[in-house]
Amino acid sequence: MGNWRIEQCRRTLSLRLARTVFSVLLVGFCGVSFAQERATSLTSADLDRLFQSAAKLDDSDLADLITDEQFLRRVTLDLIGRQPTPAELATFLLDSSTSKRTEATDRLLNSPEFGSNWAGYWSDVIGYRVPPPELTFLDYTLFEQWLAGRINQNAPWDETVRLILMASGKVKEHPEATFVGFHQADTTRLAAETARVFMSLQIGCAQCHDHPFDEWKREQFHELAAYFVRASAKMPWNDSGEIEVKDKGKGEYVMPNVADPTKKGTTMIPTFLTGSKLESGKSDLERRTELASVVASNTNPWFAKAYVNRVWARLMGRGFCEPVDDIGAGNEPQLREVQQPLTDSFIASGFDAKGLFRVIVNSKAYQQRLADNPSTAEKPFAAGRTTKLRGDEVFQSLVTAIELPNVTPAKIAPTKEIRFPPPPKSTRDVVSEVFGFDPSLRPEDISRTLGQAMLLMNNDQLQAQINSRPESGTALSKLLAGETDNSRAVSQLFQLVLARKPNDAEVQLALDHVSSLPIRGEAFEDLLWSLINSAEFTTKR
Amino acid sequence: MxxxxxxxxxxxxxxxxxxxxxxxxxxxxxxxxxxxxxxxxxxxQADEIRRQGKAMILLWMDGGPSQFDTFNPKVGSPNQGPARAIATNVAGVEFADFWPQTAAMMDKLAVIRSMRTPEAEHDRAIIHVRTGYPPTPALRYPTFGSLVARDREALDHELPAFVRIGKPRIKTRDVDAGVLGVKYSSFNVDEAGSLPANVRPVVSAETLRRRLSLADRLDSQFSAQGGAKEVADKKSIYDRTARFVLSPRLETFDLEREPAPLRDAYGRTNFGQGCLLARRLVEQGVSFVEVISTGDRNDAGWDTHNNGFRDTPYLAAEVDPAYSTLLTDLADRGMLENTLVVWMGEFGRTPKIKPDGGRDHYAKGWPVVLAGAGVRGGQVIGATDADGIDVTDRPTSVADLCQTFCHVMGMKPDDEYRTTDNRPVKLIEGGAVIQELFG
Known part of the structure; x- marks a missing residue:
């Protein structure tokens, strides 16, 4: 304990020092990479010490953690976007190793599903704010595949973002061009979205006036837009893979004159928010390469912090800053004493994303139980938090639980009259759309909907899987055929759908239901339906 | 009692x-x-109560119909094109000849010919006209139907308060509940006559009720173990959903229950059957119904830049019987006095005719037609000049129109709602009720 206090003082001091160095850097006097100066790699134990102190928790608050069963569902959902299968759960529970949680984490981080899940997250972060063009359906599949590959290789986050900001060419050949291409190379939208997505800065209002809370001036917005002024994106009809990002070859950015829009505006030189400038006359590639290097940089005070804030928010159920896309000066973070060292550690690691996930999920902070008593006003960080599953996660969980098939109807060919038929929606598209939400929203702004309830209640594809008849070949029919003991069948069904064993009350509830109906299969269909339609199924707990 | x-x-x-x-x-x-x-x-008794209140049906002409080819023909002007004018059942008021049945209803209609609005691009005009506020990237204002849904929210009910029939021509130009959130979104029926996917339970009502009750009992276990908030959220939406999907009022969506001659009179088009469904919904207490006309022929709808002289008659031929039959049907049932029926698009079309008969977007003098809910029929409000170029009498704004909607629906325009960042927003700002309508 004593050591820890000394350690903490040293850390605080070095942080203060670092902040001073940092301000100096910001003004541009110093070229030395400050991350290298104090490369600290945070461990999960370090994180817990910082967390306990910042959240004013007693040792006892971090003593009672989630069970193995609860841990496996939570971490599997968070890392690979689905619940564990009964086999995965059984293996994990049987494992007697004391380090099995960290081993499971590593296994999940190495699964290709990890990349797909988080590529889906980022695709949503970008896609929910891209206004769809009128004549082309924007298909994010190629981008998600590309990003999943990068994430699975654990490519450094800064490098990935640089590729996204610099990309040129057709989306189908260079999926990283999706961000610029799908925004149709629109200068002001790209300025606002580059700041929001990759730095969690809200500078959009500064397009028209100086920002009311943060320090942004209107000029700064337009100076940022100037990096994109020579990019163009040709919109083809119907196929978004054909969108091509290329250099216009000429032009400088002009900020409109607000006082009198009929008068000539001001030509803006590309200048980053930290003051770093580029000369005029540069090509599109030069501009965006420069932008990429100043955005995705260890000296950019917002870049790493924005990423860490988003990952922390998704894993912990609440960001240091909420909404997660606003970490500007006007939005005071919670647990700042955790946020800064975690961010520093992420920078020091060379933007090692898997490393960041590992540190968080192996911490006690991550493995806190939910509060039995919802009143946590005294100690808001003393318990874990529930989060709603993302659309993709709901779909994957349905696949895991009831083998929901993914069916895509045939494509409709364009005709002279109907020139832009909507592309067919697969089961996955339907579920992801209905349960989907913009991941940048505050958790309290994400509502359950009538459409979600109706889908789980009545959707015919889904209901076809809730069939106990042997000839149906469903997961339920196989389970019932293989297990004649009702109490064991109930337990298996809980493991299949909720990835946990039922408690005694639940077993009793289920058995009472089974005995209340003349037909065993029907009773189990009810039970399966009720588990799929339970609040728990679509919640990370 | x-x-x-x-x-x-x-x-x-x-x-x-x-x-x-x-x-x-x-x-x-x-x-x-x-x-x-x-x-x-x-x-x-919520539906019963709502049924006694005012309702609104918006007939949305998606794409922006031409004033010359609808309710403000300019006979003798070079801008008029091939559409001739026909007399209505009110002396001195003429419509374009694509609207014979509606012309026979003029005594029930108030035609505003002097809408003058600032936006002439679809996306911006749709936002402005449908929300009452000029477009801004700062705030997604809710569409009027969502404001109505919010006003009626305190009363739980089986059917949604805001139903939308037909699909907007271009989804990306659509407006929805915006900052009010999904709770006040429209319930969408893409095609009148068939219920949207997932509404109709695939099991018997008895089975569904049994399952819902079992799920409730299971939820209470999770609720006691840290899931209280999630379970409460879920319960509120499931209660509403169950009331809806198990409601006998779902029959409202079934048009087979209407006599074939009436269905024929509305027209066997998506829009025609949509208008019939709108009447059935209002009859059952739905407060705001929107029926979208995009034309069954192509995906251009009323946005007749090209071949307007070819396409407008087809579009009108779908709307004319549907619109007039809706008014008659509502009147026959004594519902017109409590139902505001509004015919409009996002703007009008240019006086100048393109070589192939098309017209571009035009917002400086376009029509909106109102009927019912106390609106005095048989009158024309405002005017444009002889060539239909600009408003000469009583320029009318979007805010005026929205104030009027609020007035009819019994909503206070100054009433405020809060955005998620706790900013107060008035239902409608500026404008004034178009008093002549009720005189």
Missing amino acids: QRSLLDLTVDRSGWTGRREFLARLGGGTAAGVLTLGWRDLMLA
């Missing part, structure tokens, strides 16, 4: 608005009502 209670609390001359309604309950009548267990009674 229940009836008299309702009569006590609902102003027979029209809907009093949610807040006023609740305020009244909290006032003089409350004590008496409370002893009767008023809330249960209110919930059970």
Whole structure:
């Protein structure tokens, strides 16, 4: 304990020092990479010490953690976007190793599903704010595949973002061009979205006036837009893979004159928010390469912090800053004493994303139980938090639980009259759309909907899987055929759908239901339906 | 007993608005009502109560119809094109000849010919006209139907308060509940006559109820283990959904229950059957129904840049019988006096005719037609000049129109809602009720 206090003082001091160095850097006097100066790699134990102190928790608050069963569902959902299968759960529970949680984490981080899940997250972060063009359906599949590959290789986050900001060419050949291409190379939208997505800065209002809370001036917005002024994106009809990002070859950015829009505006030189400038006359590639290097940089005070804030928010159920896309000066973070060292550690690691996930999920902070008593006003960080599953996660969980098939109807060919038929929606598209939400929203702004309830209640594809008849070949029919003991069948069904064993009350509830109906299969269909339609199924707990 | 209670609390001359309604309950009548267990009674009778209030049907001409080819023909002007003018059943008022059946209803219509609005691009104009506010990237204002849904929210009900029939021509130009959130979104019926996917339970009502009750009991376990908030959220939406999908009022969506001649009179088009469904929904207490006309022929809808002289007659031929039959049908059932029917698009079209008969976007003098809910029929409000180029009398704004909608629906324009970042926003700002409509 004593050591820890000394350690903490040293850390605080070095942080203060670092902040001073940092301000100096910001003004541009110093070229030395400050991350290298104090490369600290945070461990999960370090994180817990910082967390306990910042959240004013007693040792006892971090003593009672989630069970193995609860841990496996939570971490599997968070890392690979689905619940564990009964086999995965059984293996994990049987494992007697004391380090099995960290081993499971590593296994999940190495699964290709990890990349797909988080590529889906980022695709949503970008896609929910891209206004769809009128004549082309924007298909994010190629981008998600590309990003999943990068994430699975654990490519450094800064490098990935640089590729996204610099990309040129057709989306189908260079999926990283999706961000610029799908925004149709629109200068002001790209300025606002580059700041929001990759730095969690809200500078959009500064397009028209100086920002009311943060320090942004209107000029700064337009100076940022100037990096994109020579990019163009040709919109083809119907196929978004054909969108091509290329250099216009000429032009400088002009900020409109607000006082009198009929008068000539001001030509803006590309200048980053930290003051770093580029000369005029540069090509599109030069501009965006420069932008990429100043955005995705260890000296950019917002870049790493924005990423860490988003990952922390998704894993912990609440960001240091909420909404997660606003970490500007006007939005005071919670647990700042955790946020800064975690961010520093992420920078020091060379933007090692898997490393960041590992540190968080192996911490006690991550493995806190939910509060039995919802009143946590005294100690808001003393318990874990529930989060709603993302659309993709709901779909994957349905696949895991009831083998929901993914069916895509045939494509409709364009005709002279109907020139832009909507592309067919697969089961996955339907579920992801209905349960989907913009991941940048505050958790309290994400509502359950009538459409979600109706889908789980009545959707015919889904209901076809809730069939106990042997000839149906469903997961339920196989389970019932293989297990004649009702109490064991109930337990298996809980493991299949909720990835946990039922408690005694639940077993009793289920058995009472089974005995209340003349037909065993029907009773189990009810039970399966009720588990799929339970609040728990679509919640990370 | 229940009836008299309702009569006590609902102003027979029209809907009093949610807040006023609740305020009244909290006032003089409350004590008496409370002893009767008023809330249960209110919930059970919610649709009944709504049915006595005012409703609105918006006939949305997606793409922006031409004023020359609808309700403001300019005979003798080079801008008129091939559409001729025909007399209506009100002396001195003429329509384009694609609208014979609607012309016979002019005594029920008030035609505003002087809408003058600032936006002439679809996306911006749609936002402005449908929300009452000029487009801004800072705030996603809710569409008027969502404001109505919010106004009627205190009363639980089986059917959604805001239903939309037909699909907008271009989804990306659409407006929805915006900052009010999905709770006040429209319930969408893409095609009248068939229920949207997932509404109709695939099992019997008895089985579904049994399952819902089992799920409730399972949820209470999670609720006790840290899931209280999630379970409460879920319960509120499931209660609403179950009331809807198990409601006998789902029959409302089934048009087979209507006599074939009436269905024929509306026209066997998506829009025609949509208007019939709108009447059935309002009859069952739905407060705001929107029926979208995009034309069954192509995906250009009323946006007739090209071949306008070819396409407009087809579009009008779908809307004319549907619109006029809707008015007759509502009047026959005594519903027109409580139902505001509005015909409009996002703007009009240019006086100048393109070589192939198309017209581009034009916002400086376009028509909106209102009927019902106290609107005095047989009148024309405002005018444009002889060539239909600009407004010469009573320029009317979007805010004026929205103030008028609020007035009819018993909503206070100054009433404020809060955005998620806690900013107060008035239902409507500026403008004034178009008083002539009710004179």
